[in-house]
Amino acid sequence: MRTYDNPVIPGFHPDPSVCRVGDDYYLVCSSFEYFPGLPIFHSRDLVHWEQIGNVLDRPEQLPLPLPGATASRGLYAPTIRHHDGRFWVINTNVSDGGNYLVTAERPEGPWSDPVWLDLPGIDPDLAWEEDGTCWCAFTVPGIQLARIDPVKGEVLEGPFPTWSGTGLTWPEAPHLYRIGDWWYLLIAEGGTERGHSVSIARARSPRGPWEGAPANPVLSHGGTDRPVQSTGHGDLVTAPDGSWWMLLLGTRPRGFSPNFHVLGRETFLTPVAWDEDGWPVVTPVAEHHPAPGGAWHPLPAPPARDDFDAPVLAPHWISPYARPEGSWSLAENPGRLTLTATGPTLDRPGHTFVGRRQQHHDCRISARLDPGTGRGGLSVRLDEAHHYDLEAGAGEVLVIARIGPLRQVMARRPVPPGPLTLTLTVRTADLVPPSPELAGTDLLGPDTIACWLGDPDTPGAEPLAELDGRYLSTEVAAGFTGRVIGMYATEGSVAFDWFDYLPAS
Structure with a gap:
């Protein structure tokens, strides 16, 4: 059947x-x-x-x-x-x-x-x-x-x-x-x-x-x-x-x-x-x-990678509140999505963010970007008060956790100028391990969000931080929406060469 x-x-x-x-x-x-x-x-x-x-x-x-x-x-x-x-x-x-x-x-x-x-x-x-x-x-x-x-x-x-x-x-x-x-x-x-x-x-x-x-x-x-x-x-x-x-x-x-x-x-x-x-x-x-009767019409899986070669953004790309014309461009650097900051922080409305809905409990998201003299990166977003950011700018990469009134830099690494790859992995197995500081809280959340500098499957990739996913859930943040994972700029302009979204096999 x-x-x-x-x-x-x-x-x-x-x-x-x-x-x-x-x-x-x-x-x-x-x-x-x-x-x-x-x-x-x-x-x-x-x-x-x-x-x-x-x-x-x-x-x-x-x-x-x-x-x-x-x-x-x-x-x-x-x-x-x-x-x-x-x-x-x-x-x-x-x-x-x-x-x-x-x-x-x-x-x-x-x-x-x-x-x-x-x-x-x-x-x-x-x-x-x-x-x-x-x-x-x-x-x-x-x-x-x-x-x-x-x-x-x-x-x-x-x-x-x-x-x-x-x-x-x-x-x-x-x-x-x-x-x-x-x-x-x-x-x-x-x-x-x-x-x-x-x-x-x-x-x-x-x-x-x-x-x-x-x-x-x-x-x-x-x-x-x-x-x-x-x-x-x-x-x-x-x-x-x-x-x-x-x-x-x-x-x-x-x-x-x-x-x-x-x-x-x-x-x-x-x-x-x-x-x-x-x-x-x-x-x-x-x-x-x-399944329903009648003909079966499977659809081709959407491409895992968006190389930003099309003249317009695919319809699944969304932005909170607005997407002003001056905040993004596919023509400024052909083959790249260039985001220009409209606000200095993701903690308030008015920032530049282009993302897509997280659709799988286990997945991996990577992007190749050149921050230039700007600042931006990847973010897992529920709202302005609940998001995890993997950010590049000013010669360093940061992992930032915003949970309600708390904002904390979880990791910081220097990087040379030029393009770099950032990766987020979301997994439901092998959750945040127990530690003296977090005794009794292991394996309680729905998933773990890990932040990487580089591609985890490539030699030289560096794990930066592992964050508990429960703080980016509706039960913590409240509201009617789900996670949206995407690219952002909070200072100057940041050019993204490609964006990958891969469900875990």
Whole structure:
């Protein structure tokens, strides 16, 4: 039997929403404070996904830097739908403006400038009746519903309260569907932590009255020892063969109690059946499942190395809050990514950083760079108060740990002028060993982050420091995002010849 591995989109890709057009599936995720915003993926089989762009990839589509944005603010919980020959994405910018719609003829874009809606709350959804009536469900808290004109952004009726779950905390993430003779309202509740769950109700009309499923919540891993936790914020989709599936978020915590998840909330896939009474039966999310039927469409693995030879950055590269034109260039030094400092520290917004999501628990990241007269390097980032930096400049290499209010230089080595290779390794085995200074704290964290001068597989490479990964976890830092690993400049300009991201074999 053919199987697939979960998560189907690993790393910080939360709040998935999916639609099918013919044999093609399209999926969007939250991006919070990062630009470009709202990554969009394509698949032919629900298992293999390729990022084809970002919905918000132009500064004119959203204020930049996001006004008032801090870590884990910005863009929350998009919904993607296809109607009347167009793609629609509705989303909330919690840092400025509220709820808005963008549209495109093709999923890879270009996407329109936002049409703003005079509706409060977060997590907006779109659903159409056969006569073209458009409904928007959203969270205020509690779930509300409004009839809207999605082209003009006008609210035509409402909003008014609708079904808000079973009484668990934080009912949110509504999705409204017409399936057969029923309207179904799928929501998340229980909070986005370990108690996260999915519940559903149905009615003959979008206006209600709503009847909750007898088995609610129809999905929850709370209180279990399953390796996938925090399962919720789901969206339903049907395959061409008539089978039903749910894309949803979950986490993979590791380490000693309370367990730590470092990759953020990821996108998982699980089968859905329907019982004889017309209610969905959602299979608990496992790391391995029988695969969907139909053709199998494996995708080529993305290249491990980016040599920065393309005229534009690949869509997986992201930056916190903004990416001003003067902060980066692929043309200034052809074949290199040149970063120019816009701020003197990674400890405050406004710095220059280009990174990618960490997607594997065990991986190795290397970069070849020439700091010149500048200063920069590699950073593992959760937010401004939680990051580990491997930095070159002024004839030395430093390892810097920023954990909450504490900032400490963990290692310092002199280096000659010119290009050098920096490497970070993230591993879940052979964790930070016990020591007199750290008695009793060994093997408690989820992973170890080791910093190297050079390539660890090459003679002459020098280990600089090993850092406990638990301090770059959501359980320590709080928030909604996961680790992003990338390149930065905090002084002058730094040229990066290449960047490698390799999952551990």
